[in-house]
Amino acid sequence: MKPLWRLNKYLYKYKGLLLLGVVFTIISNIFVIIPAQLVRIAIDYVVESFSLYRPLERGGLGEIARENFLDYVLVFGVLILIMALLRGFFLFLIRQTIIIMSRRVEYDLKNDIFEHYQELPLSFYRKNSTGDLMARISEDVSRVRMYLGPAIMYGLNLLILFPLVIFYMVSVNAELTLYSLLPLPILSVSIYFVNNLINERSERIQKSLSTLSTYVQEAFSGIRVLKAFVREEDSAREFAKASEEYKHKSIQLTKVNALFFPLIMALVGISTIITVYVGGIQVIEGEIGYGVIAEFILYVNILTWPVTSLGWVTSIVQRAAASQVRINEFLDEKNDLLSQDNLDQEIHGEIAVEDLTFIYPDSGIKALDQISFKIKAGETLGIIGTTGSGKSTIANLLMRMYDPNAGTIQIDGIDIKSYDISSIRRQIGFVPQDVFLFSDTIANNIAFGLDHPDRDLIEKAAKDADVYTNIIDFPKGFETMLGERGITLSGGQKQRVSIARAIAKEPKILILDDCLSAVDTKTENAILTALKRIMENRTSIIISHRVSSAKLADHIIVLDDGKIIERGNHETLMAQKGVYAELFEKQTQTSESLE
CATH class of the missing domain: 1.10.287 (Helix Hairpins)
Incomplete structure (x- = not known):
């Protein structure tokens, strides 16, 4: 039962419903016992009346005795019916209190778990499967509700009815x-x-x-x-x-x-x-009289279900306890990403990264090794590298999805750990490598980061991302419903809607994490031309494995195996004839051959 003690705060919250349920259970059980006693009295009355009826019949008083006899039997029948109706009414009230209480606790528990899920860092989601997360908030909570509802209801019934019935049975025989x-x-x-x-x-x-x-x-x-x-x-x-x-x-x-x-x-x-x-x-x-046998048979039948339910309730409690252990495991997970000073202020966008080292906690892979770079407010940084070089890790650290193992990240000269996490993320526009769109309208997907959606702003963002024409070509335009994970759109359209979503919030810092990988060269150039206007006076970071995406950046760093191997602008890196120049030539030749 120990894991289930955690639910006591919910039981205390709804103690009024629980106490009413106890009262109604006591009253309903009284109306269970009384009919059995009435049956005993009625049978004994019938037996005694029958022994008296024959002499009265011979004395000429049989008809009057018969009428009185039937009147009394009718009274007993009506009383038993009234008891049954009253018991049914109080059983209804028990369910209206205890079962409703369990549903309210289920509602609160699911909300608390979901809210806790939202607060946990990205590392938590990397080590736990989506199916397991969903099972704990649905199936496990449902099992816990069975303990809070039926198990408590039948358990209370057993605890109240059993001693009550035994007391009456012992008092009789x-x-x-x-x-x-x-x-x-x-x-x-x-x-x-x-x-x-x-x-x-x-x-x-x-x-x-x-x-x-x-x-x-x-x-x-x-x-x-x-x-x-x-x-x-x-x-x-x-x-x-x-x-x-x-x-x-x-x-x-x-x-x-x-x-x-x-x-x-x-x-x-x-x-x-x-x-x-x-x-x-x-x-x-x-x-004893005949009525006692009938009364005891009724008592045995009355006790059958409570005693039967004892095994069932025990089983429910065991399953609920096992489920609550699983729920508690996640509820006890702590978010180690905490703000030191909870600074909530507008940023300008100057970024300074010094000796940044990061090892993924779940896999132990060293993604970054002593990375350092600076970006002034309004400048653009290009990060180039092959798959697994650590490009996306930099984006995750700048968004403070993780904290580095060593080194510092400063925004406007202040350590990123001092900022309120929600405040800093609101001011960063992020386009992830793996695009995720919700099963909602295109307009709502673009306005996802806005507290107060504005149609003009949504359309402007769509135009800047070069997806406006595609959207208005749909029969319902911006009100087109997207399928699961945005399946209605092509890969390139999904990425451009994702870009529109990021720029609609007018961020101070814009991070594009390899977001042009699914578009062709022509569309890429169109988006980059639009983004060039957007990125003016806005700190931007373009992460890509394609040199063409980053060549317009003010500064470019080339990553390999978590280390910076080259840095400069497009012209200086081309002049160095190193890795960057080699990548540029290979990709240029590839695009020409494709054309």
Whole structure:
């Protein structure tokens, strides 16, 4: 239970609903016990009345006695009906309090987890899969809700009903109470083991279903490749194999489920037989009346579900505790990217990087080794290098997605760690290498970084990114809905929309991380010409493996294996006839041969 203690703050928050649920549970259980007592009184009354009816009938008073007898029976029937209706009403109130409380806690818990996810650094997402993150905020939270709702509700019912019923049973007949309850512990233990089997096999089914769903998703996503390589039959065969495994596990679960109700009915039947047998002997000996047997049979049936639920509730609590452990693991993750002084001020854009070294914590790869460079406000820096040279790492460090292992980054002469993280990121326009667009309209995607979207600003940004013409060619223009990850657009269009999104927020620093890799040379030149206007009086960093993207920069650094091997402007680097000049010549020849 220890992992679940963390939920106590939510229970305290909704203590009013919980306390009302307890009160309603007590009242509803009172209306369960009273009908059993009424049945005992009614049966004893019927038996006694029947023994008196014959002499009265012979004395000519049979009709009057019969009418009085039926009136009393009717009263008992109406009272039992009223008790049942009142119990139903309070059961409704219990669900309106405890179950609603559990739903509210589920809502709060999901929001807290999601909010915590948002605060965690990029390194957290590199070491955890998206599927695992989603499972903890959905499936694990749902299991915890089962503890907060049904488990608490049935647990409370058991804690209140069991002593209440036992007290009444003992007060009527202690010996009969002992005999009639003998099978119930066996029932509870049996249900516990059956439930564990059900849960274990349900877990296997979930894994099998997940595998099946993943296979189908991949098959549909890669349908072009399947058809191109004529692998439809193989794909169908593999699906049939996965489907067969799912069927087999489902049948195994069905077999265990088939044990559940027969087991309950068998043990309840045994308890009823014992009650009738022992009670019958006591009736013959004149110790109790007929009504007591009926009352005890009702009590046994009343206790059946609470005792049955004990095993089920225990299983729910175990699963909830396991899920809460997984949730707590992520909630206990700390964000080590903290602002030292929480400076929230407008920046000019001067950047100074000194002896910057960075090793990725998850892989141990040394991405940067003592990098140093300076950019004055309004200047443009080009960063050139092959794949894996550390270009994107510089962008991540400037955005403070990570903190360096050694060295410093200063903006306007102030250490980047002193700035409020949100404040500094708001003033940086970032176009990542892997473009991500949301399943929303093109206009909303471009306005994503704006607190107050402005249509003129959105259209201007689209024109500057050379994507305006493409957008207005769509039937719905800027209101065109994009598919998942922007699938509606071509690779080049997605990158240009991403550029428009970055420049729409009118940043002080603009970072383009190899964002022109999916466009042709003509489009690249058109975007660069537009960007040249945008980059005036704005600090810009163009990261690319294509020399043509960075040749307009005021300063260029060439990276190789995390180190700067050349630096200067386009003309000086060409004159050096080093790596930069070699890359330029190779790429120029390649583009000419393609043309």
